[in-house]
Structures are given as structure tokens and as C-alpha cells.
Amino acid sequence: MNVEYGPLTGADAARCAELEAQLFDGDDPWPERAFLAELAAKHNYYVAARVDDKVVGYAGIARLGRFKPYEYEIHTVGVDPAWQGQGIGRGMLSRLLDYAGDGTVFLEVRTDNAAAIALYESEGFVRVGIRKRYYRVSGADAYTMKRERR
Numbered sequence: 435m436n437v438e439y440g441p442l443t444g445a446d447a448a449r450c451a452e453l454e455a456q457l458f459d460g461d462d463p464w465p466e467r468a469f470l471a472e473l474a475a476k477h478n479y480y481v482a483a484r485v486d487d488k489v490v491g492y493a494g495i496a497r498l499g500r501f502k503p504y505e506y507e508i509h510t511v512g513v514d515p516a517w518q519g520q521g522i523g524r525g526m527l528s529r530l531l532d533y534a535g536d537g538t539v540f541l542e543v544r545t546d547n548a549a550a551i552a553l554y555e556s557e558g559f560v561r562v563g564i565r566k567r568y569y570r571v572s573g574a575d576a577y578t579m580k581r582e583r584r
């Protein structure tokens with residue numbers, strides 16, 4: 435398997451929306467225009483994982499605030515179901531964390547998403563709170579997780 439990591443571009447937005455619909459069905463999956471808006475935002479950083487030039491994963495992080503020390507917020511991480519469990523999620527997350535450097539990083543994750551929670555905990559995130567009915571459509575709760583400055 436030859437996975438290549440690189441920038442996600444506007445040309446990938448439709449493919450990302452297709453994956454979103456599979457990965458977050460029933461939880462307000464982002465449409466193509468949401469990806470285009472994310473990619474246009476100046477302090478966002480998005481990475482793609484590609485196999486044979488096809489996007490099999492995408493992940494993005496936002497830098498918050500105008501002055502150092504910055505905080506960061508992971509906005510999304512998704513891997514094509516056919517490619518899950520092969521290290522791609524971790525590969526993309528580590529690139530987002532490289533971008534954040536020694537900044538504090540936050541994210542929200544569904545409380546029943548054991549796979550994602552295990553990934554985040556293994557990269558140093560801890561649960562710092564619970565957000566009731568954070569996911570608008572399903573009404574599911576989220577944990578807020580935080581990785582402290584390093």
C-alpha cells in the first residue's frame with residue numbers, strides 16, 4: 435500500500451463530501467461547499483491521504499486567535515471505510531499535530547466513537563468535558579478533548 439500525504443485542495447472537495455456522507459450519515463455531513471469554505475479560511479490546514487491519486491482520507495485543523503500562544507481546533511478527520519485500520523488516520527493526525535507544534539489542541543468527538551477516542555488518547559489527548567447534544571441532527575453527545583502544550 436502506497437499512501438501519499440499532501441495538501442487537500444478545492445479540487446478534492448466533492449470527493450470529501452462523498453466520503454463525509456458515508457462516514458457521518460445522520461450527523462450533518464459537510465457538503466462540498468463546506469469543504470471549499472474550510473479550505474479558503476486562512477488559518478486552516480488540511481491534509482489529504484491519497485492512494486493512486488484518489489483521496490482516501492482527509493483531516494483539518496484551525497489555528498485560533500491572532501497572537502501567540504495559539505490554540506488549535508481539529509475540525510475533521512475521516513478515512514474511507516475501505517482504508518480504515520491501516521494507520522491512515524494516525525498518519526493524518528500526526529501531520530495536524532506537527533502543524534500545531536507546541537500549541538494546545540482541542541477537538542470534539544462523539545462519546546460513542548471508540549475508535550476515534552482511542553486514536554486521540556494514544557496521541558496525548560485527554561477528555562476535559564462533555565457537550566450534551568453537540569451533534570445537532572442525531573442529538574448525540576460529544577467529549578471535548580484537549581492535548582496540552584508540549
Ligand SMILES: CC(C)(COP(=O)(O)OP(=O)(O)OC[C@H]1O[C@@H](n2cnc3c(N)ncnc32)[C@H](O)[C@@H]1OP(=O)(O)O)[C@@H](O)C(=O)NCCC(=O)NCCS
Pocket residue numbers: 457510511512513514517518519520521522523524525542543544547548549550552553556
Ligand atoms: C477514526 C478514524 C479517523 C481512524 O482512522 P483509521 O485510519 O481507521 O485509524 P488508524 O488505522 O490510523 O488507527 C489509529 C488508532 O485508532 C484506534 N482505532 C482505529 N480503529 C479502531 C477500532 N475499530 N477500534 C478501536 N480503536 C481503533 C487505535 O487506537 C489505532 O491505533 P493502533 O492501530 O495502534 O491500535 C476512522 O476510523 C474514521 O474515519 N472513522 C469515521 C469518521 C470519524 O469518526 N472521524 C473522527 C471524528 S471525531
